Every structure is written in C-alpha cells, then in structure tokens.
Amino acid sequence: MKTLYRLVILIVCCTGSRLGWAQQAEPLISGSFQDLSVEQLAKQLEARSGYRIYFDSAAVRGVTVRAEAREQTVASVLRQALQPTALRFSMDADRHVFITKGTGLPLVLPAGFFETLASAPGADSAAVAGQPVPVAASPSQLYEIGRLSAAPASGRATLTGHVRSAKTGGPVAGATVYVDGPGGGVATDAQGYYALTLPVGPHVLNIRGIGIKNTRRRVLLLANGQLDVQMEENVVVLKEVVVEAEKTKNVTGMQIGVEKLDIKTMRQVPTAFGETDVMRVVLLLPGVKSVGEGSNGISVRGGGTDQNLILFNDATIYNPSHLFGFFSGFNPAILKSVELYKTGIPAKYGGRLSSVLDITTREGNKQKIAGAGGIGLLTSHLALEGPIVKDKTSFLVSGRTSYSDWLLGKLPSRTLRESSASFYDVNAQVNHTFDANNTLSVNGYVSRDRFRFGGDTTYAYQNRNGSVKWRRTFGSRLFGVLTGTYSRYDYQIESARNPVNASVLRFDIEQLGGQVDFSYFHSSAHTVDFGGSTLRYNMLPGSLQPRGDKSLVVEQTLAREQAQESALYLSDRWDVTARFSVYLGLRYSFYQALGPRDVYRYEEGRPRSPTTVLDTVRYGGGRTVATYHGPEYRASLKYALNDNSSVKAAYNRTRQYIHQLTNTASVSPTDTWKLSDAYVRPQVGDQVSVGYYRNFKANTIETSVETYYKVMQDFLDYRGGAKLLLNPHLETDVVSARGKAYGVEFSVRKTAGKVNGWLNYTYARTLAQVNPDNPAERINGGAYYPSNYDKPHEVNLAGNYRFSKRFSTSVNFNYSTGRPITLPLSKYYIDGTGRVYYSDRNAYRVPDYYRVDFSMNIEGNHRIKKLAHSSWTVAVYNLTGRSNPYSVYFKSVGGQIKGYQLSIFAQPIPTVTYNFKF
Numbered sequence: 001m002k003t004l005y006r007l008v009i010l011i012v013c014c015t016g017s018r019l020g021w022a023q024q025a026e027p028l029i030s031g032s033f034q035d036l037s038v039e040q041l042a043k044q045l046e047a048r049s050g051y052r053i054y055f056d057s058a059a060v061r062g063v064t065v066r067a068e069a070r071e072q073t074v075a076s077v078l079r080q081a082l083q084p085t086a087l088r089f090s091m092d093a094d095r096h097v098f099i100t101k102g103t104g105l106p107l108v109l110p111a112g113f114f115e116t117l118a119s120a121p122g123a124d125s126a127a128v129a130g131q132p133v134p135v136a137a138s139p140s141q142l143y144e145i146g147r148l149s150a151a152p153a154s155g156r157a158t159l160t161g162h163v164r165s166a167k168t169g170g171p172v173a174g175a176t177v178y179v180d181g182p183g184g185g186v187a188t189d190a191q192g193y194y195a196l197t198l199p200v201g202p203h204v205l206n207i208r209g210i211g212i213k214n215t216r217r218r219v220l221l222l223a224n225g226q227l228d229v230q231m232e233e234n235v236v237v238l239k240e241v242v243v244e245a246e247k248t249k250n251v252t253g254m255q256i257g258v259e260k261l262d263i264k265t266m267r268q269v270p271t272a273f274g275e276t277d278v279m280r281v282v283l284l285l286p287g288v289k290s291v292g293e294g295s296n297g298i299s300v301r302g303g304g305t306d307q308n309l310i311l312f313n314d315a316t317i318y319n320p321s322h323l324f325g326f327f328s329g330f331n332p333a334i335l336k337s338v339e340l341y342k343t344g345i346p347a348k349y350g351g352r353l354s355s356v357l358d359i360t361t362r363e364g365n366k367q368k369i370a371g372a373g374g375i376g377l378l379t380s381h382l383a384l385e386g387p388i389v390k391d392k393t394s395f396l397v398s399g400r401t402s403y404s405d406w407l408l409g410k411l412p413s414r415t416l417r418e419s420s421a422s423f424y425d426v427n428a429q430v431n432h433t434f435d436a437n438n439t440l441s442v443n444g445y446v447s448r449d450r451f452r453f454g455g456d457t458t459y460a461y462q463n464r465n466g467s468v469k470w471r472r473t474f475g476s477r478l479f480g481v482l483t484g485t486y487s488r489y490d491y492q493i494e495s496a497r498n499p500v501n502a503s504v505l506r507f508d509i510e511q512l513g514g515q516v517d518f519s520y521f522h523s524s525a526h527t528v529d530f531g532g533s534t535l536r537y538n539m540l541p542g543s544l545q546p547r548g549d550k551s552l553v554v555e556q557t558l559a560r561e562q563a564q565e566s567a568l569y570l571s572d573r574w575d576v577t578a579r580f581s582v583y584l585g586l587r588y589s590f591y592q593a594l595g596p597r598d599v600y601r602y603e604e605g606r607p608r609s610p611t612t613v614l615d616t617v618r619y620g621g622g623r624t625v626a627t628y629h630g631p632e633y634r635a636s637l638k639y640a641l642n643d644n645s646s647v648k649a650a651y652n653r654t655r656q657y658i659h660q661l662t663n664t665a666s667v668s669p670t671d672t673w674k675l676s677d678a679y680v681r682p683q684v685g686d687q688v689s690v691g692y693y694r695n696f697k698a699n700t701i702e703t704s705v706e707t708y709y710k711v712m713q714d715f716l717d718y719r720g721g722a723k724l725l726l727n728p729h730l731e732t733d734v735v736s737a738r739g740k741a742y743g744v745e746f747s748v749r750k751t752a753g754k755v756n757g758w759l760n761y762t763y764a765r766t767l768a769q770v771n772p773d774n775p776a777e778r779i780n781g782g783a784y785y786p787s788n789y790d791k792p793h794e795v796n797l798a799g800n801y802r803f804s805k806r807f808s809t810s811v812n813f814n815y816s817t818g819r820p821i822t823l824p825l826s827k828y829y830i831d832g833t834g835r836v837y838y839s840d841r842n843a844y845r846v847p848d849y850y851r852v853d854f855s856m857n858i859e860g861n862h863r864i865k866k867l868a869h870s871s872w873t874v875a876v877y878n879l880t881g882r883s884n885p886y887s888v889y890f891k892s893v894g895g896q897i898k899g900y901q902l903s904i905f906a907q908p909i910p911t912v913t914y915n916f917k918f
Contacts, residue, residue, distance in 0.1 A: 033066060033069070034066050039060065041081060051096070052097070066081065075089075141218065145159055145220065145223070146221065150222070156200065158198075158521065160225075161229060162188075163231060165230070166232050167232070168394075170362060170394075172188060177205065179203045179204060180206065193473070200222060202221075205217040252646070254581050256691050259340040260340075262336075262338075267332070279320060282298060282338070282340060286760040287300060289816065291789065301343070302789055304660065306662075307656060308357055309349065313443040315486065319463060322449055323449060327423070333374070339356075341356040342354075343689040344689070347587045350589055361427065363431045366391050368386060369384070369386035373916055382400075389432075393432045395429065396427070397429070399427075404421050419451075420451070423447065428443070458495075462491075463488070465485075467483060481518075483516070488509070495547070499550040500551065504545045506542070506543045511537055512535070517531040526575075529573075530569065537564075537675055563593050578640075579639060582636075582637045584634070588631050590629045592624050594622060595618075633653045636650035650689050652686075652687055656682060657676045660674075661734075662724070674730065677731075680731060683715045687710040690706070690708075703747065706747075711738070712738060714738070717736075722734065735772060737770045743764030766789050767790065768787040769783065769784045770782070780840045785842050787842070790819070790842070791819055798812050799811050807858055808856070818846040821846050823899075824837070847884075849885070851877075854879050855876070858871060869917050870916040870917075871916075874910070875913075880908075
C-alpha cells in the first residue's frame, strides 16, 4: 500500500492545475495501430497527443495490442487497445497515464488522507529525510525522497546520490543528471556523486552518460534526501550515447584549456609497438609538443618537461615511461580517464608551472570476475577484477611485461645483439563501500626498467607509488575526500666492463603527502570547494660508489635534501545566469627547505664559484634553510552566446618548488631533481587565455580557437660546460632564467558517424632570457632566444573510419617545426690549441618532423553471451619510413668537424596485437 500512497501523493501534488487543463482542447487521435508492443503504442500516442505514459517494462513485456482510431481521445484508444489484455490504465489531470497489470490506480483520495498518513505508525520508515532510499532500479516506480514533516520552509530541497554501473558496481563519472523543465542539471564527479537543489514536488530525473543507457527516474521530493541510481551498459549504440552525453560540453562546460580522454578514444590511435599509449595520445592534443621521438616527455604551451604534474590515482609519477620513452608507464587495460589541464587549473592542484595530467584507473567489478589483456610482439598485459564481497568490496590487479631481447638478437649489429632491454609494471587496487556515505580505495603501483647496452653500462630505474582515499558524505550538501599518497623514483647506473673504472651511480627522490578536499553544494548555482595539502620531500641528489675490489673510483655521496610543501585553497563556481558563469579560486602555498644541510656563502659582487666560497653555514636536522610562500590565483569565466557557441577566459598563477636537472631536451633516466633552497628560487608562472567555442550539425562537430600568453620566472638554465651530476656546488653552474610563451590553437573534432576524429593546428613561440647582473653569465648577450621547446608550427590529425561494427581503420599525421639547436660555426686556434666557435644558443633548427601512422582493428562477433570478446590490431608506425631527427651531434674527424643525425625510427614498424576481455 505504501507504493500506492506514493503514487497518489504525486497525483495530489499535480491537481492544482486540473482546472487549467480542463479548459484546453482534448487532442483527438486518428490512425491504425496494428501488432504493436505497449511501449511502441505509448511512444506513438505521446508523440501525437502530448500525454506522458508510464508503465513497468516487466509487466507489459510480450503484450501485443491493436486499435483503429478516427478522431478519438487517448483514453478511447487505450481502452480499445488494452481491453483484450490484463492491462488497465488510469489518467490524471495533467495528462499523465499509468498502465498497470490487473487493476487500475485509484485517483481519488479518502477524506483526511494526509492526517492519517502523518500519524500512522512507521509512516516515515520508508524514506527518512536526509537518508538514502534503496538503489533506484525501475523507471516506472515512484521514489519518495524525504518526509512530509521535514519539508523545508523555502520550498526547495536538495537531492543527492551516486550513479553506479549495474554491471560492475563502480561509479559513473561525468554522467549528466537533470530534471525535465527549468530545474537544471549537474554532472557526476569522479565518484559518481551528484547534488541537485529543486523545488519540492514531483520531478522526472534524467541520467545520461558515456556507454550507459539513457535512464529516467520518477521522484517525489519532499525534503533533503538521497537517491542512488544503477545504470545499465549500452553496447549497441555506444557512439550515439557518447554524443548525447558530451554533445554540448565543448560549449557549456566551464573549463578552458582542458582535454579529457577515455580509453575508447585512446585505443583508436596507432602507436609505435601496437599498445595503447596514454602519452602518445596526449601528444596529439593542441598545445602539447613532443620533446623527441621515442620520448614520453611533453612540453605543454612552452613549458619544460619538469613543469607537468603527472598524477596516477592522485600519486605523483616522476618518470612516466618505459625503455627510455618507447612505452608509456601505464597499463591501458585498467585506465578509466585522462584529464589534461593546460590552463584554468582548479585551485586544488598545484606544484607545477605548466599543466596537470590526471590519470585514473577503474574500480574493480563488484558483481562478477572479469578480465582483459593483450599480447603483442614486444609486450603483453593482463588485468583481473572482481568482487571480494559482492556489491561492497572489489579488487583490480594488473601486470605488464616486455620480452624484447629476441628482437635485439635478430639485429645485424653485434653491440645490439649483446644488449638487453626489459620492463614490468604491476597495479593493485581494492575498493570498499562501508555504507552509502563512506567508501575507501587503496591503490598501489610498481614499475621497473632495466637496459644494458652492449654488455657495458646497465641502467635500472623504478617507480613506486601508492594512495589511500577515504570519501565521506556528510549530508546532502557537503562531502569530503581524505587522501594519503606515497611516491618514490630512483635509478641506478652500473658500469662494469673495465674493472678499474667500475662504478655504481644512484639517485632517489621520495615524497609523502596528504590532502583533504571538501565540496559544498550551496545551491544549484554555487559549488564551493576548499581544502589543504602537504608534501614531504626526501631526496638523494647523487651517490657514486666503486664496484668491485679493483675499482679505483673515489666514493662520493652528496648530502640528502629535505623540504616541506603545503597549501590551502578555496574556490567557488557561480552560475550567475543561465548563460554566464564564473569560477574564482585562491591557493596559498608554503615551502620550507629543511636541514640537515651545509650552505656555502660566497663573496658578494662576484660570480658564484668554488673559488669564491667564504665559509659554510651548517643547519641541523629540522631547521629551516629557506622559506618561500605566495598566492596562486585561479579565475575563469564563460559566457554562452547561444545554444551552440560560447566564449571563455581564464587566468592562473602557479608556483613550482622543485626543478629537473637534465642535459638533454627529452626525459632521460639519468635526469635528477633539485629542491628550491637559499640559492635556487621557486618557479613562478602567470598565464592568460581566451577561447571561442562553436558546435555544428546537432553538436556532432566541435570547433574551438584558444589563444594564450604566459610568462615564467626563475626556471633553471645552465652555464656553458655546466656539471649537473655529483656537483656539491650546483648553484655555481645554474642560472635563473625567465621566459615567455604565446600562441593560438585551432581544433576541429567530429564526434559521431562512421568518420570521426580531430584536426589540430598550433602556432606557438617559447622564448627564454638569462640576463643576470654579471655580464659574464649572460646568454646571447642577455637577449631572448628560442628555448629547447620552441617549435612554432604543429599539425596533428587523428582520423577513424568504421566500415562496420567489427572493422575500422585509423590514421595519424603529425608535422612540427624542427626544434632549436646550437651549431659550431668555425674553428680557430689560440697558442696552437684548436677551439670551436659556436653560434648563439638555439640559433638554428634541426629538420622539420613529420610522420604518418596507420592501423586496422578487427573485432570478433558482438554476441553478449560468449566466453571472451577479442580483437586484432594491425598497425604500421612511420608508414612512409621518414628518418626524423632525434638529435644532431658533431664529431671531429680528420681535423674537421662533421655533423651527424640520429634517428630512432627510420623505417616503417609493423605490429600485430591481440586483445581480449572476459
């Protein structure tokens, strides 16, 4: 009877409009309705009359109806169609029709109904205000939220809940939750959470998302409460769902300079060795440039490779690559989403100057055991997931390994045949739901690489990362996340061929962090985020040890460096009007370089060098060596010109307290890091960006133009002949530089149809300047010069064509201006000693870069019930076989200086990969 009461309450809430409806003309229907299902009949009647028809799908399944109508009312048509069946219908004053099995719904309330309901024992037991109701599973059922006695005086209440997958039990992030009419809508966060403030009364809740069926839930909102919704996976019309869920985000979304990728998009991009590669796909986005073929280092809007914060399940990754950059460090089988923030960075992120790359993995399946994997020519990967306690606790484990030595053994070079290369990575994750308000997630990640060239030097490096996240919902308006993280990166380089010079070089950096984030839903127009974070650094800058009894290498170990970095932040997103929205945020960061540390004091007015050291100041453990702090401003706004176009603008200031030391443009395992101290100041960056966004053809074609201007201060550059490894006086060989970057990015994306993909063009300049007080330390006379990442023109095309549901092809095209280089111009002699005269720094460029890739994807049949779903991917990387320059170097041969070009992939590379999931 309670279900009946809830339905009746909905009808009563609607009776206020009975008189107005009665004055409207009753629509008359004509037509022949033959051999239709109840669902088909309902759709046709709704389209012709404006009525809304509700029914339980299970109750009408398999029922076929017939009717002939000539200028008849909806009631007459339904009576004729349903009379031979066991179905009955009822109609209310607002043209709502309820089809039920057996008996119709009574639409008349008994006298004193509400008084009886309020006083009845246990009347509020089904749905208490502020407490969750059972997970919604039926589109025809009415869900009562809250209780009459707790109805707010304002006439508005907040509906919250989680959207989860019915198949896996995991959260559905980015799903759109909205109501019919002017109530508005929101998108679920990374945990599938939503909050809507609506007028008290009946509503139809609509939920749409990527890869899930569009769903409707009928709710009667009486007071603040919670409704969790389970969503079914949509296999048949996947692309259409993607378009519906994201079709206006390009225009209506608040963020500017943000790119979001999902694993389905990433799998369509051909890569060098056939495996889905996060970093390779990121390089196809506008404003992102490669620092060298075969390297996973990226430059975002002119920033250095160290100016990108890479987060893997909230923990920092210092080296995101395997085998010197040929493979990404992330297993594609477990990835959920990848978000790149180039500007408009939310206030909760900090610590890097240029960008944030946030990579998250899926939660394990809470319903059943499942798995996925792939087998390629050089690597294989496997992932398993399933419930530990069904609907409450799940696990997800994955592993990946390489077996490339067989390929090296086939090469003609003896040195390469004697080489070896291997890597592995392992992920483990456990998610537990305590109750509707508390969840816990534990993640772990380990990766290790080992490479030996020609039986001589062995390189080994590894990442170790972990995170623990507790999510707590405090009420309908406030929820929080407490996160603890651990990150460690270390490398070891062994040289053993010559026993006299045998040595081991080591470096490591360890980071322990904690963060608390709160979100407060003040109203549908206001969302306030606030929180704080802290990080503890512990770093070994370098250690050189002799290897073996015969080694004459002198032991050298630099003192460890320690520091504490903390921050507080507050931000508010305010929808001023339906068209105009503003985001304002403030982050204030604090940094302390800590002892124990020996700090050298140098003579004033003279360049710092070992010869100008006056004395040494010793700081004990825990003492503060240097302190830095300052505000980081975040602001953005959006104005919708109409339903299909908008303009956006953003400004952000960022601070970075850690610096990478490298003598190459690309990421190398021999790179080290330096913490800010008394001589090395933190980097500071300011960026302004403006964009115009326009959608065409029912939002299936997205276009955008973004322009930006960025200034950077106190990033590190190096004097000529600088020593970066094992230098106890590092401040004598580095100089503070400043820079500016500006550009414009054009993007066109087609998101639907057999042909889809994107085309990006970027024009960008990145300039640096070193102009210290001492003229002897100036580079290029103190003038601006192109930085290592200055590549003015870049074009990226990623296109896909689906011939059928089982066969598709993809093609990539990449072009970019060659990166800057410093060339030797002439040779001269002083006192009989030959010397080389070099050009100004980065005055020349290597040849331009372009590459074409092609792939074919062949899927098995799409039967839902089968042992495993599989596919084959055949790809060719560098289809034209172009010898793109990785680097240009010079050697003295017979008294002459000759230039040479090194290419990593100078010929087409075909690959075959078999992927499966079950």
